[in-house]
Amino acid sequence: MTPSQYDSLVAKLMKMFTPRSMVKQIIASGNHTFFLKVDGTVWATGDNDSGQLGIGNTISQNVPVQLAVTGVRSIVAGKYHTLMIKMDGTLWGCGLNRQGQLGIGNTVSQVSLVRIVDSVDQVAVGLNLSYVMRKNGLNYLTGRGGTILTRINQPFPDFVLDNGVLVYLNGTDLYQYSGMGGSLVRPGVKKIVAGDLYYYALTENGYVFGYGTGASYACPVQICGRLYNGTTHQIMIDTIPQLTKSPQGSVTDIYAGSNTLLFVRADGSVWGQGDNSKFQLSLDRSVNTNIPQQIIPGGIPATTTIAAGLYHTIFWKYDGTVLGGGDNQYGELGSPTPSANPYMWQITLP
Secondary structure, eight states: OOHHHHHHHHHHHHHHHSOTTOEEEEEEETTEEEEEETTSOEEEEEOOTTSTTOBSSOOOEEEEEEOSOOOEEEEEEOSSEEEEEETTSOEEEEEOOTTSTTOSSSOOOEEEEEEEESSEEEEEEOSSEEEEEETTSOEEEEETTEEEEEEESSOOOSEEOTTSOEEEEETTEEEEEOSSOEEEEEESEEEEEEOSSEEEEEETTSOEEEEEOSOOSSOOHHHHOTTOSSSOOOOOTTSOOEEOSSOTTOEEEEEEOSSEEEEEETTSOEEEEEOOTTSTTOOSSOOOEEEEEEEEOOSSOOEEEEEEOSSEEEEEETTSOEEEEEOOTTSTTSOSOOSOEEEEEEEOOO
16 A cells, blocks of 8 residues: 555545544644644635745734645645645645746746645655656656756655755665665664754664754754764764664654754653753653653653644644643744743644
8 A cells, every 4th residue: 555545545444433623633833733634625824924834925814824825735844944745646836936846837936825746655755855756656856956856866755854854764774875786784673764964763672863063053052962862973874773762662753943852752752851941842841851851741642743843842742632832933943922931832723
């Protein structure tokens, strides 16, 4: 079963057994958030300076608004541009296009969704680039000065970092790819997540390893513990991966914001570490931490999924409720109150 067939089956089953207002996917990126419902409609809130919300203008939104699109299967969002795959396999995009990252043959940014290409299976985005896998298995790249989808002889990335280094899964092996060739760095990988200038790997046996380039413009490692090894040492991307301070052997899932790492333990509890300057870890003090801190207690499966942006985090619980924490300057939490809050509040979708 292909990824598109699987997503289609999941959508049909969820429509049968859940309310049509149920959320299927939550995507947080930069200072904005998307909500994809099981009926294929899309809602968005937050920063829209580059038209990345796709609502026909560049006005930021402080409550979720519905996009003029239906039949959406999946969404990927960069900081300033967005791509959506519809159920029919067509790819649509909006937002910043100065580097040709939308692949529409020009560098004109788009405030509404425009059709890019058909027969698409998967997509991934970086800061100024987009990767597309078509249903024939061929991979394409656009952006960083190129304005059209250009075929590449590289495996499709599992995650693309903003600095252009891409990471992908090949079976159960984790590779890092720099454009000339891949090199094996760790076997038995279950999932990869990436922040601005670093990435993490969750192994099949519940261990978490961190990689990265040390300090960045947003959050120096010595302040935030971005690599989560409890030191101020920089770990370059081509060195041996470092074991993090997460509860090793008990981690079932991981998520990354721009400068944060969040993980779920086997008991259902949610933990976080990294940048908390805007309360994006929902801790009661805006203090950065390189030691894991509990955000949601365990005892029951606490969340279905987590989505994290630059300074905000969205928690989607099993009972269908959606909670948000962190900065809300652009309305990315879907609240009309434009301030950071140390406590999570419920996000209401129409």
